[in-house]
Amino acid sequence: MTSPLFVAVDTPDLDRARALADAVAPHVGGLKLGLEFFSAHGAPGIRAMADVGLPIFLDLKLHDIPNTVGKAVAALAPLSPAILTVHAAGGRAMLAAARAAAPASTRIVAVTLLTSLDADDLPTIGVAGDAAGQVGRLAELSRQAGVDGIVCSGAEVAAARAAWPDGYFVVPGLRPADAALGDQKRAVTPRAALDAGASVLVVGRPITDASDPADAARAIAATLG
Numbered sequence: 001m002t003s004p005l006f007v008a009v010d011t012p013d014l015d016r017a018r019a020l021a022d023a024v025a026p027h028v029g030g031l032k033l034g035l036e037f038f039s040a041h042g043a044p045g046i047r048a049m050a051d052v053g054l055p056i057f058l059d060l061k062l063h064d065i066p067n068t069v070g071k072a073v074a075a076l077a078p079l080s081p082a083i084l085t086v087h088a089a090g091g092r093a094m095l096a097a098a099r100a101a102a103p104a105s106t107r108i109v110a111v112t113l114l115t116s117l118d119a120d121d122l123p124t125i126g127v128a129g130d131a132a133g134q135v136g137r138l139a140e141l142s143r144q145a146g147v148d149g150i151v152c153s154g155a156e157v158a159a160a161r162a163a164w165p166d167g168y169f170v171v172p173g174l175r176p177a178d179a180a181l182g183d184q185k186r187a188v189t190p191r192a193a194l195d196a197g198a199s200v201l202v203v204g205r206p207i208t209d210a211s212d213p214a215d216a217a218r219a220i221a222a223t224l225g
């Protein structure tokens with residue numbers, strides 16, 4: 001079975017990204033490339049990373065008016081990402097435009113509430129209530145808009161799975177028990193997220209900042225088996 005573990009290759013250095021990907025490839029199911037890498041290398045960089053032979057998760061978190069997001073998704077289609085992110089807060093029409101513009105082979109997943117935010121942050125961004133409520137509302141909007149799933153933290157994925165049994169749930173902000181949180185605030189372990197119903201587990205710095213990234217990826221993968 002394909003591993004649900006995707007490594008977040010967050011670096012602007014193409015040689016380092018490629019070396020990291022080659023090192024961890026035997027232990028992961030895919031590569032997540034986001035704003036840091038894409039801003040530095042664009043489409044040619046994504047093609048270079050696709051040569052590793054793993055599915056590519058393009059985490060660009062698109063958030064704009066429906067026409068702009070639809071055209072951006074269409075422009076990205078030649079890269080054939082397995083997963084592409086948009087922000088659920090862009091609204092129903094934007095989500096539907098993203099889904100309509102993507103190839104069938106690309107899963108469109110909508111970011112609900114960033115895992116770097118917690119209850120203290122919610123009033124500062126105009127959200128009343130708690131994280132679970134906000135994720136639940138945006139998950140339902142995403143489902144109704146016809147996208148494939150959502151991005152949420154491991155703390156919300158069980159409820160999301162219960163409400164949307166065939167949804168595709170991407171969970172970042174994961175940390176092995178002894179790992180530094182960094183800027184993540186709603187972290188759980190990769191195993192806990194998998195048990196709660198995650199489809200994809202995203203792990204970055206606990207692997208990429210390790211002295212031996214391949215061994216760190218192998219150790220996390222071993223907890224999932």
Ligand SMILES: O=c1ccn([C@@H]2O[C@H](COP(=O)(O)O)[C@@H](O)[C@H]2O)c(=O)[nH]1
Pocket residue numbers: 008010034059111113114115116151152172173174182184202203204205206
């Ligand atoms: O809510 C979100 C959405 C995306 N991310 C991305 O996942 C990785 C996490 O990296 P770590 O080093 O494991 O913290 C990173 O690329 C984020 O852009 C997220 O963390 N939370």
